[in-house]
Each structure stands twice: as C-alpha cells, then as structure tokens.
Amino acid sequence: MKCSACAFEAPIGKFRYLYNARIDSSITMRQCPQCEQWLAVDELLGEAKDVVNPGEAPWGKSAGIEGLAEDVQV
Amino acid sequence: MGQSTARTEKESSVEELKNRREWWFVAEKTRSKRLDYLRKGVWKKGAIGGNYAPGIKIDLTFPQLFIDKWQEHEGEAIMLQKAHALAHVLDNIPIFITDNSQIMGYIGSAPHNIVWHWQGISMVNEEIYNEEGIIPEPEEESLEILANLNDYWGGRTAVDKLARVLDPEDAVKFMSGAIGWGTPTSAATYSTKDFDYIFKGFEAILAEVEERMEETEEKLQGNPSPEILPLYDKLPRWEAMQIVLEAGIRYAERYARLARTLAEHFESDPERREELLRIAETCERVPAKPPRNLQESLQFDHFVQVLSRYETFEGAWPHRPDYIHGPYYDKDVNQDKRLSKEEALDLVGEHLIRTHEVGIFAPKWAREGLQGITGTWVWTMGGVKPDGSDACNDMTVAYMQAARLVRVSNPTFGFRWHPKVKDEVMRECFECIRHGLGYPSMRNDPVLVANTVHWYGHPVEEARTWVHQACMSPCPTTKYGCQPMRMASATANCAKMIEYALHDGYDPVVNMQMGPKTGDPREFKDFEDLFGAWVKQMEWLRNILVRTVNLGRVKDPEFFGRPFLSAIYERAVETGTDACDPSNGDRGNAWVTGFTWVENADSLAAIKKFVYDEKKYTMDEVLDALNANWVGYEEMRLDFVKNAPKWGNDDDYVDDLMVRCLREVSRHSKENRCPSNNTWPLLPENVSGNIHYANLVGALPNGRRLGDALYDGGISPGPGLDKKGPTAVLKSCGKFDHVTDGRAFLLNQRLSPTQLSGEKGYQLWKAYMKTWADLGLDHVQFNMVDDATLRAAQKDPEKYQEVIVRVAGYSAHFVDISRKTQDNIIQRTVQGLG
Numbered sequence: 001m002k003c004s005a006c007a008f009e010a011p012i013g014k015f016r017y018l019y020n021a022r023i024d025s026s027i028t029m030r031q032c033p034q035c036e037q038w039l040a041v042d043e044l045l046g047e048a049k050d051v052v053n054p055g056e057a058p059w060g061k062s063a064g065i066e067g068l069a070e071d072v073q074v
Numbered sequence: 075m076g077q078s079t080a081r082t083e084k085e086s087s088v089e090e091l092k093n094r095r096e097w098w099f100v101a102e103k104t105r106s107k108r109l110d111y112l113r114k115g116v117w118k119k120g121a122i123g124g125n126y127a128p129g130i131k132i133d134l135t136f137p138q139l140f141i142d143k144w145q146e147h148e149g150e151a152i153m154l155q156k157a158h159a160l161a162h163v164l165d166n167i168p169i170f171i172t173d174n175s176q177i178m179g180y181i182g183s184a185p186h187n188i189v190w191h192w193q194g195i196s197m198v199n200e201e202i203y204n205e206e207g208i209i210p211e212p213e214e215e216s217l218e219i220l221a222n223l224n225d226y227w228g229g230r231t232a233v234d235k236l237a238r239v240l241d242p243e244d245a246v247k248f249m250s251g252a253i254g255w256g257t258p259t260s261a262a263t264y265s266t267k268d269f270d271y272i273f274k275g276f277e278a279i280l281a282e283v284e285e286r287m288e289e290t291e292e293k294l295q296g297n298p299s300p301e302i303l304p305l306y307d308k309l310p311r312w313e314a315m316q317i318v319l320e321a322g323i324r325y326a327e328r329y330a331r332l333a334r335t336l337a338e339h340f341e342s343d344p345e346r347r348e349e350l351l352r353i354a355e356t357c358e359r360v361p362a363k364p365p366r367n368l369q370e371s372l373q374f375d376h377f378v379q380v381l382s383r384y385e386t387f388e389g390a391w392p393h394r395p396d397y398i399h400g401p402y403y404d405k406d407v408n409q410d411k412r413l414s415k416e417e418a419l420d421l422v423g424e425h426l427i428r429t430h431e432v433g434i435f436a437p438k439w440a441r442e443g444l445q446g447i448t449g450t451w452v453w454t455m456g457g458v459k460p461d462g463s464d465a466c467n468d469m470t471v472a473y474m475q476a477a478r479l480v481r482v483s484n485p486t487f488g489f490r491w492h493p494k495v496k497d498e499v500m501r502e503c504f505e506c507i508r509h510g511l512g513y514p515s516m517r518n519d520p521v522l523v524a525n526t527v528h529w530y531g532h533p534v535e536e537a538r539t540w541v542h543q544a545c546m547s548p549c550p551t552t553k554y555g556c557q558p559m560r561m562a563s564a565t566a567n568c569a570k571m572i573e574y575a576l577h578d579g580y581d582p583v584v585n586m587q588m589g590p591k592t593g594d595p596r597e598f599k600d601f602e603d604l605f606g607a608w609v610k611q612m613e614w615l616r617n618i619l620v621r622t623v624n625l626g627r628v629k630d631p632e633f634f635g636r637p638f639l640s641a642i643y644e645r646a647v648e649t650g651t652d653a654c655d656p657s658n659g660d661r662g663n664a665w666v667t668g669f670t671w672v673e674n675a676d677s678l679a680a681i682k683k684f685v686y687d688e689k690k691y692t693m694d695e696v697l698d699a700l701n702a703n704w705v706g707y708e709e710m711r712l713d714f715v716k717n718a719p720k721w722g723n724d725d726d727y728v729d730d731l732m733v734r735c736l737r738e739v740s741r742h743s744k745e746n747r748c749p750s751n752n753t754w755p756l757l758p759e760n761v762s763g764n765i766h767y768a769n770l771v772g773a774l775p776n777g778r779r780l781g782d783a784l785y786d787g788g789i790s791p792g793p794g795l796d797k798k799g800p801t802a803v804l805k806s807c808g809k810f811d812h813v814t815d816g817r818a819f820l821l822n823q824r825l826s827p828t829q830l831s832g833e834k835g836y837q838l839w840k841a842y843m844k845t846w847a848d849l850g851l852d853h854v855q856f857n858m859v860d861d862a863t864l865r866a867a868q869k870d871p872e873k874y875q876e877v878i879v880r881v882a883g884y885s886a887h888f889v890d891i892s893r894k895t896q897d898n899i900i901q902r903t904v905q906g907l908g
Contacts, residue, residue, distance in 0.1 A: 013705060019768065021897035022794045023777045024715045026708055043708040054893075055869025057900070061861050062824070063794040064904035 004048045006035035012046050015039065022059045029058065095827055095863075097509040098481060098876035105479040106416065108174045109423045113480045115172065117186050119433025119448045120484065121441040122890045126188075131210040132202055132435060133187035134219050136384075139163045141223065150310065152635035153652060156193075157314035160384060160638065161321035169328055171336065176349060176421060177373055177428045178329040178357060179380035188433035188448075191387045192223055193634065194261025195233040198437050199224050208435070232259035232634040236626055244618055248563075252584045252770050253570055254619050255439060255763070256563030258626025260634050260654050264390035265382065266541060266549045266556040266663075269398045271644045272378055273371070275363040276319045282647055283319070287312045290650070308650025315641035322381050322638070323362045330357035368402040368418060372425050375399070378642065379429070385638040387434050389562060390544040391451035391485055394551065395425070400467035407468065415472075422469070423476040430482035440562075443766040445895055446886030447484045450761060452542040456499065457490030457519050460535040464494040474502035478509050483878050483885045487514035488542045490522070491847065500843075504836050507856050508827070512880025515855035516843065518812070522548050522852055525813045529743075529755050530663055545883025546759050546788075546818045546853065549663045553644045557663040558653040559630060564623045566615055568758070569670035569771045569784055572677045574615075575607040576697065582772045583780065589614045596693050601678075601686040608678065609738050616666055616739075620746045620754050623664075628749050630654040662752025665817040666743075669763035670784040671756075672721050674735055676776035676792065679728035680718035700773040703780050715777030715795075722791025724802035729809045732789075736815040743816075758788030759820035760882040765895045783898040786882055788820035793901040800905035801845065808849030820883060824857045824902040838907040855880050857899065864888060864900050 001012045015030035018038065026044040029052060031037070039048045040058035052058055091100045102110060118127045143162035147155040168183040182189045188208075192199050202208070203220045210216045228234070236258060237245055247253065256262065272279075290305050290312075330353070337350035352369065359366070360374035375398065382388055406413040413421075433448050444450065455473060459465045473487065489503050503514050526537035526548050536555045540548035549557050570588070574581065579589035592607035630636075631652035640646040643653040651658040684690045691710070699707040719728035739756045746754035764784040772780045776792070785792045789807050796803050800823065807821055830839055846854055857880045867874030871889040879888045879899055888896060 017703075017779065017781050019782050019894050019897070020779065021783065021894070021901040023779075023782060023792060024712070024794050026712060028779075044712070053869075054871075055865045055867075057861075057865055059897075059901060062901055062904050063797075064824070064826075064906060 001041070001046055001048055003032040003035060003037065004039055005032060005037040005051045008032055008034035012041070015041065015048075025059050027058050095510070095831075097478070100509075101479050101481050105423065106420055108420050109427075109479055111174045112172065112424055112427050113482075116427055116431045117433070118890075119188055119431065120446045120886065120890055121436070123445065123892045124438060124441045126208050128207065129186050130208060130433065131187050132205075132208045133182040133184070133189045134210060134216055135167060135183040136163060136189050137192055137223055138219065139166050141226070151307070151314070152632065153314040153637045153640065154310040154317075156385075156635045157317035157637040161317050163384060164321040164325040164381070165328075169332060171329070171332055171350075171353070174346075175424060175428070176353060176369060177376050177424050178326075178333075178353060179376050179428070181380055181383045181432055181434070185431065188435050189383075190435035191261050192227050192231070194231055194259055194387065195257050196224070196228050196231050197233075198435070199227060199231070201437050202435060232261050232630070233257050235633040236629055239629065240622060240625060244622055247588055247618060248622050250581075250584050250586065250588070251439065252581055253567050253588065253615055254563060254565045255443065255567075255766070256561050256565055258561050258563045258623050260386055260559040260561070260630045260636060262387045262389055263559045263561050264388050264392060264544055265558050265560075265639055265653070266392045266543055266551055267378065267382075267642060268551045268553065268556050268644060269375070270551075271553070272642045273364050273374065273398075276323050276361045277363060279641060279647060280316060280319050283312050283315050283641070286647070286650060305650075311637075311640065311650050311652065314637035315647065318381070318638045319641050322377065325381070326357040326361060326377055330354040333357065365402060368399060368406045368413060368421060371399045371402040372421055376425070376428055379432075381638050383432065383434065385636060386634075389436075389449045390542075391429065391449065391453065392541045392543045392549060392551075393485075394454040394457070394539075394541045396455050396467060396469040396473055397457070397465055400469040403469045403472065404467065419472055419476055419479070422472045423480045426473075426476055426480050426482050426485065429485050439766065443761055443763050444884065445762050445765070445881065445892060446890030447884055449484070450545045450884045451485035452488045452515070452545050452883065453485045454541040455487045455489045455514060456492075456495060457540070458492055458494075458523075458538050460538050462538065464492070464496070466495060466499045470499055471502050474506050474514075477506055477511060477513070481509075481511065481876060481878065483887050486512070486885045488517050488546075489514035490517050490519040490540075491843070492519040493847075500840065501836060504839055507839075507858055508830060508835070510827070510859045511878050512855065512857055512885040515853060515883075516846070518847055518850070518852045521812050521850055522818065525817065525852065526550065528813050529817065530661055530752050532661060532663075543663070544667075545761060546820055547663075547665050547757055548818070554659045554661045555663065556643065557660065558636070558639055558643060559627060560664070561623060561626060562667070563626065564619050564664065564754070565667040565669060565763070566619055566756075567670055567763070567767050567771065568615075568668045569673040569767065569774065571608055571612045571615055572674045572774065573772055574611040575604060576700065576775075579611065579614075582701070583770055595697065598693065601682045604681060605678065605734075608674070608735075612735075612739060613742050616742060616746060616754070619666060624749055627654065628656060656749035660750050662748045662750030664748040664752065664754050665757045666754055668756045668758035668788060669760050670767055670771060671758035671788055672732075672785045672790065672792070673771075673774050673776055673778065675721050675728055675732035676718070677774050678731050678735070679720075680714045680775040680777075682731070683718050683727070684714065696775060700775065703773045704777070711777050714775060718776070720776075720791060720795040721789075722796035722803045722806050723798045724805040729806050732806075733810045733815070736810050740815050755817040757817035757819075759818075760784070760786055760788060761884060762881050762891070762895055764882070765892065765898065768894065783894060786898060786902065787822040788818075790820070790822040791903075793898060794903055796903050800842065800907060803905070804845055804849050804851065807851050812850050812852040818852050821851065821854045822857070822880065822882065822902065823854055824904045826904050826906065827858045827860050829906060830858060842907050857902065859888075861900055861904075864896065868893070868896055
C-alpha cells in the first residue's frame with residue numbers, strides 16, 4: 001500500500017491499524033509508519049484513500065436521518 | 075459553538091442564538107452575572123483525552139498533613155488512627171472563598187489542585203510519581219515528598235494488604251486488566267447516603283454516639299462474659315466517629331471565621347459584605363445543626379460531600395438533591411418569600427458548579443474509561459415518595475433550568491420517570507436534552523422500583539427512595555438499604571465471554587489461559603456446544619470478579635476504615651461498626667457492571683447462522699479469520715457484519731439469543747452471593763469502557779477487529795447497525811424483562827436536533843417516550859447534537875470548548891474525549907422519530 005501523504009510503500013499490515021468507527025464499512029483508519037499521517041484505507045481494495053485531518057469523516061455522515069431534516073421548525 | 079452566521083454571537087439576540095442552537099451563548103446571555111463569573115472561573119478537572127489540563131496539580135498538602143498525624147497514632151485501631159489524621163487535615167488544610175460564591179468547601183488546598191488517596195493502591199501512588207505535568211513546583215521537592223510517601227505506603231495500602239490474602243491465581247487474572255477493571259477497596263468506591271438521618275445535624279449524631287458509648291462502658295463494668303468482649307472493639311470506632319464529626323463542625327467554622335473576617339475587614343461592596351455574613355451564619359449553623367433554609371441545606375449537603383471525599387475517592391455521587399432540598403426551596407421561595415426564584419437559581423447553579431469543580435486523581439486506565447470527567451456523578455431527579463406519590467417539586471425544575479444555564483458536564487441527572495410526572499417537568503427534561511446536555515437520562519421508575527424489590531428484597535417503600543449509586547444502578551437511601559461501598563472492580567469485560575468460548579478459555583490478547591478449558595470450537599457438534607462453552611466462560615468470569623470484590627468488601631474495615639462514613643450511617647452509629655462491615659444489617663445491593671455486552675449476542679448470532687444453520691463457513695475458517703484479525707478476510711468480514719442478524723432491528727433470530735444470554739446470567743446472578751447473602755445481577759453499560767477495551771478484546775465474529783471501539787451502551791445496537799428505526803430498537807430492547815433479567819440496561823439513542831426543534835419536536839419525543847415506557851424499558855438517554863457541529867468541533871476545538879455529548883453513563887465536553895470516542899459518537903445512528 002502507498003501512503004497518500006508521503007508515498008511510502010509497504011504491505012498494509014505495516015501501517016498501524018487505528019480503528020474503524022463503522023464496522024459495516026470497509027474504511028479504516030491506519031497510520032503511516034514513515035510520516036505518521038492518519039490515512040483512510042479501503043480494506044477491501046487494500047488502498048489508502050486519503051489523508052484524514054481533524055474534522056474529516058472518512059465514513060461519511062452518520063446513519064439514519066441526519067442531514068435530511070434541515071429546516072428548523074419553530 | 076455551532077455555525078456562525080454573519081452576526082457574531084455577541085451581537086445576536088437570544089432568539090437568534092436559540093434558532094442556531096448555539097446553546098452555550100444562550101446560557102451566557104441568560105444567566106446571572108454571578109453564575110457567569112463562577113462558571114467561567116472553574117478549573118477543568120476532567121482529563122482531556124486521558125491527560126490532565128495544564129495547570130492542574132496534585133495536592134501534596136493533604137497527604138503531608140494526614141501522614142503527620144497518622145504516624146503519630148500508629149498502632150491504634152485503623153478507624154481511630156484515620157479519624158485523628160483526617161481531623162488534623164480538616165483543622166489545617168488551607169481554605170479559600172471564591173469571589174461571588176455562596177457555597178463553601180473544596181477537597182484540596184487550592185482550587186487548581188486535585189487530591190488522591192494514597193492509602194488505597196500503591197500502583198496509583200507510583201503512577202502519580204511518574205505522571206507528567208501534575209507535580210507541583212518545585213518539582214524536585216515534590217518528587218521527594220512523593221518518593222517518601224511511596225516508601226512508607228508501599229505494602230501498607232488497602233489493596234497491597236488484600237493482595238496478600240487473595241488467591242494468587244485470581245489476583246494475577248484480575249490484575250491482568252483483561253476481564254474487568256477497578257480495585258476492590260473502599261479507597262475507590264461510592265456510597266449511598268441517607269440525608270434524612272444526616273440532616274439531624276452532627277451534634278445530634280454526636281449525642282447518639284455519646285449515649286451508645288456510655289451504655290457500652292457500663293456493660294464493660296459488669297459481669298464478665300463472652301457477650302461483652304466484642305464491645306471493646308466498638309469503643310474506638312465510636313471514638314473515631316466523634317473525632318471526625320467534631321472535626322467536620324470545626325472545618326465549617328473555619329469557613330465561618332474566614333467569611334466573617336473578610337466581611338468585617340476587607341470587603342468594600344456592601345452587598346457582598348452581607349453575603350459573607352450570611353455565609354458565616356450558615357457555616358456556624360451547619361453541619362452542626364439541622365438546616366433551616368435552602369442555603370443551609372445546600373451548604374450542609376456540600377460539606378458532607380467534601381468530608382466524604384477527604385476520607386476516600388468517591389468515584390460516583392449517589393444523590394437525590396431535588397428531593398432533599400425541595401422542602402427548603404418551597405419554604406424560602408414559595409412560603410416565606412425570603413428568596414426570589416432568581417436568587418434560588420443562583421444557589422442551585424452554584425451547587426452544580428461547586429460539584430463540577432471537585433477533582434480527584436484517577437489512574438490512566440480510569441481516565442481512559444471515563445474520558446473528560448472525574449467520576450460518574452449522576453444525580454437522581456424526580457421519582458416518587460415512599461408512599462408512591464409524585465416526588466417532583468420546584469427544585470426538580472430549578473435543577474433542570476440551572477443545568478441549562480451553567481452547562482457543566484458533571485454532575486449529570488438521571489430522571490425517574492413515572493406515569494404521574496407533570497407535563498411541565500417533562501418539558502424541562504426535554505429542554506435539557508434539546509440543549510445538547512445529553513442529560514437527564516430517563517429512567518422508568520415503576521420498573522426500577524419493582525426491580526429493586528425483586529433482586530434484593532428491599533421493602534417497596536424503601537425501594538422508592540432509590541438514587542443512582544453510580545451511572546445506572548438504583549439503591550435505596552434507607553438505614554438498611556444504603557450501600558456503603560461499591561467498587562468498580564465488579565465490572566466485567568463481557569466480550570471476553572464469547573472470545574474465550576472461541577479460544578478454549580485462552581486470551582489471545584494478553585496471551586494467557588484465563589477461563590476454563592471448554593474445548594476446541596472446531597470439535598463442537600452444534601451451536602448448543604458453543605453456547606454451553608459461553609455459559610461456562612460467563613460463569614467463570616463473573617465468579618472471579620465477585621469472589622475478589624466480596625473479599626475486598628469484608629476486609630475493608632480492617633484494611634481501610636471509614637470513620638466519617640460510619641458516623642453518618644445510622645446502622646453503624648447504632649452498632650459501633652464500620653459502615654462497610656456487612657454484619658451491621660446491610661441488606662445488600664450489589665451488581666456486576668457488564669461492559670461490552672451486546673457483542674456476545676451479535677457474535678453468537680453470526681456463528682449460529684453462518685456456521686451451523688447455513689453452513690456457509692466452517693468454524694475453522696471463522697477462527698482463521700479471527701486469528702488474522704480479519705486481515706485478508708475483508709469480504710468475509712463484511713458478510714458477517716452486513717448479512718448476519720444484528721441486535722436492535724426487531725429480529726427474533728438475534729434478539730432471542732440476547733434474551734437467552736441474559737436469562738443464563740440472571741440464573742447465575744442468584745447463585746453468586748454478596749457478603750450480605752444477597753444477589754449479584756448484571757447491569758450492562760459501558761461508560762467509555764467500549765473505548766478502553768478496544769485494545770484488549772480481540773477480533774470477534776460480529777465483524778469487529780482488535781482496536782475497534784466496542785458497541786457503546788449496554789443494550790445499544792452497534793453504530794450504524796440498527797437499520798430499522800427507533801421503534802425496532804425499542805422493540806428489541808423490550809423483548810426481555812427489565813425487572814427480572816438484570817439490574818438495568820443502558821440504551822443510547824441519537825436524535826436529530828433539527829427534527830426535534832419546536833413544539834412539534836417535543837410532541838414527537840413525548841410520543842417516543844410513551845412507547846419506551848409501554849415496552850417496559852428501564853433506561854434511555856439521548857445525544858442531540860448534529861454531525862456538522864461535532865465535525866467542526868474536531869476541526870477547531872478551541873471554538874467548540876463547550877459542546878457537551880452523552881458518552882454512555884455520563885456526559886463530557888466533546889473536545890475532552892479522544893478522537894476514537896468522538897468518531898464513535900458521530901457514527902451512532904441518528905434516529906428519526908414519528
């Protein structure tokens with residue numbers, strides 16, 4: 001797998017597994033051993049998708065209705 | 075907080091801020107100047123992502139004062155020795171009065187200091203020595219004090235002594251950290267308190283002690299017989315009670331003197347001068363005598379809490395303040411009109427702040443498991459009186475309103491809902507939830523009263539007095555119902571039950587044989603063989619925890635000693651015993667907290683379906699995948715996650731397994747007995763143990779990898795796995811009996827703040843609560859903060875310091891919890907109601 005931040009290449013297991021906040025998703029957080037950047041990884045493809053910065057959501061929005069009821073009802 | 079529009083929060087009207095759900099700024103604009111000052115002036119004592127905030131220091135004055143007297147009284151009965159040491163602390167610890175405050179008392183010598191109890195656990199003492207950032211300057215000098223302290227207490231702490239009598243194998247497995255957490259001593263505990271008795275005043279209790287001592291001394295002068303021999307041990311215990319009660323009165327008088335001195339010699343503002351004189355009068359009155367008004371009752375209460383925490387680490391705060399203080403509020407505000415509602419609200423708001431500021435050092439594992447807070451201080455509100463009538467009062471409403479004004483993450487509230495609760499009170503509960511506080515949690519009072527009677531045989535009138543002993547478990551506040559000591563060490567990491575059943579009792583994470591050898595699962599003929607192995611592992615895991623805690627409980631009076639708690643426990647005063655001595659009439663109210671519980675049902679269901687029913691995979695393949703932590707098996711893992719039945723979707727396939735597991739545990743709960751010969755029911759919940767155990771529980775058949783957070787809550791479905799809406803979640807949770815199948819069951823739900831705005835939102839929520847009550851669930855709590863706000867808080871934590879979320883049995887400021895916990899909360903399903 002190739003790090004999206006520093007292009008370091010190694011087998012996926014060398015990238016430290018952090019967690020998956022949604023086990024129904026194949027996206028996990030791993031950490032590059034070289035630049036220590038947090039990466040969103042697609043475990044099915046074995047590919048680093050992107051660098052994950054604070055506030056970014058590799059799993060997308062929450063399940064359920066969040067975002068569907070935008071209007072404030074007063 | 076929230077998304078700012080063109081106008082800044084300072085220029086916005088309260089209505090505009092409310093519409094934007096910028097609740098912190100709403101609170102800022104609507105609370106009194108006093109509350110604003112006190113709230114902003116309070117130090118943050120909860121750990122931020124596991125570390126203490128800059129400026130927070132460990133208090134070294136307290137242990138130095140304590141140890142001086144402790145060593146002087148070496149050789150005396152432990153309760154007496156401790157009483158002398160505590161009295162010396164209370165007579166000499168520096169005290170302070172915060173500007174604008176009206177409630178006195180703090181545990182520590184300065185407001186930025188946190189204390190700890192070095193008599194409890196050597197490991198914690200060593201951890202403090204090595205903890206960066208909290209050692210007071212000059213550091214070298216402080217480290218020398220700590221080193222001397224460690225030298226003296228090494229081998230003498232309560233847990234050190236207990237370790238010498240524990241079975242060595244039990245001790246090693248218990249201390250592995252894999253199967254449970256906590257320490258079996260009342261050095262880290264929580265105690266229920268009976269304020270009907272305590273509010274008699276310390277002088278009245280002292281008179282009672284005196285009377286008992288005189289009676290006993292008379293008997294000792296009489297005919298020699300075996301009956302009088304135990305009396306010799308009672309006298310020093312009563313003497314210890316006397317010493318701490320008198321010291322407690324003197325401690326309050328020190329505040330009275332300080333307030334009077336400030337008023338008479340330093341204060342130039344006439345209004346504040348009056349306040350200081352009132353503080354002086356209050357502290358001269360309580361806790362010596364019964365309170366007469368709201369300020370005195372709140373002050374009495376707070377002094378009792380402070381004195382308790384000088385004696386030990388109270389990790390929870392079992393309390394029912396609306397019930398205790400309600401009559402004084404009524405007298406002051408409604409009858410005598412000596413206080414306006416606004417003035418009363420200032421006192422109530424400060425009560426929350428004074429509680430919030432209490433900080434006690436917790437070891438790293440506890441900080442990880444309780445991120446962002448210093449303890450699970452869940453105050454009980456509402457409920458019924460002993461005769462079954464509605465107990466809600468004006469103070470219930472005042473606490474809810476004050477909570478929205480001061481917005482502290484600790485204490486939080488658990489509201490005892492019952493069918494007679496008035497709509498105005500329900501609206502107050504909902505407003506707190508809608509303001510994003512995450513509390514109150516809603517508790518089903520009729521169910522929990524029945525549960526309390528069922529499990530322990532408490533009389534129903536006593537059961538109706540219940541308070542949350544920690545996050546969730548009800549405990550009566552009566553003479554024989556009060557539980558003096560409950561340790562978090564009866565906390566089971568339940569996911570190990572299925573993990574051990576699949577590994578023949580071996581723990582693949584800590585690499586040791588833990589549970590019994592229940593066989594290689596590859597050899598199991600059918601699902602019943604696997605389930606049988608699960609039952610054996612469950613029984614083993616509960617047995618080891620309960621054995622250890624029972625021993626800790628009976629040895630506590632010998633190894634730790636509780637003079638102050640004994641002095642405020644009627645049954646201890648009456649019998650001349652340590653409050654923790656189970657022989658003094660404690661009826662028993664023990665429970666095993668079940669962390670990481672739901673994974674059992676989901677994992678068993680996945681194996682039952684794929685291995686035994688459909689034969690899609692062999693057990694060999696499953697174990698290979700688990701042993702590889704699912705690496706290289708992603709397609710199979712997703713199959714196990716997405717196509718195996720999951721708890722929380724009203725699917726009988728998995729729900730029946732959940733019920734079956736609970737019934738096995740219930741059966742075993744009656745076989746386990748506490749020192750009072752009562753039961754040990756299971757209480758599934760997680761605080762943030764689901765994060766703490768993420769790296770201690772290996773891969774599971776529900777599709778979880780080692781490192782992933784476990785499910786939050788005690789019966790909450792996994793994040794994103796509840797696909798069929800909130801009613802399906804409630805229906806799943808309603809399939810077992812919340813009275814007889816366990817002690818209590820924590821359910822987290824996340825709701826949409828946009829959907830639940832306005833009157834329509836309240837009506838939707840109320841209808842949901844009716845379904846919840848009709849299905850007989852005992853608990854539910856809500857997060858109502860949207861994704862966008864939480865993601866923005868991750869990105870720019872400085873701007874979102876005051877966003878509060880419900881973690882599990884407690885609330886915390888979102889920015890104080892780890893990224894993993896944050897993501898876990900964000901990914902919880904947002905349920906649409908209606």
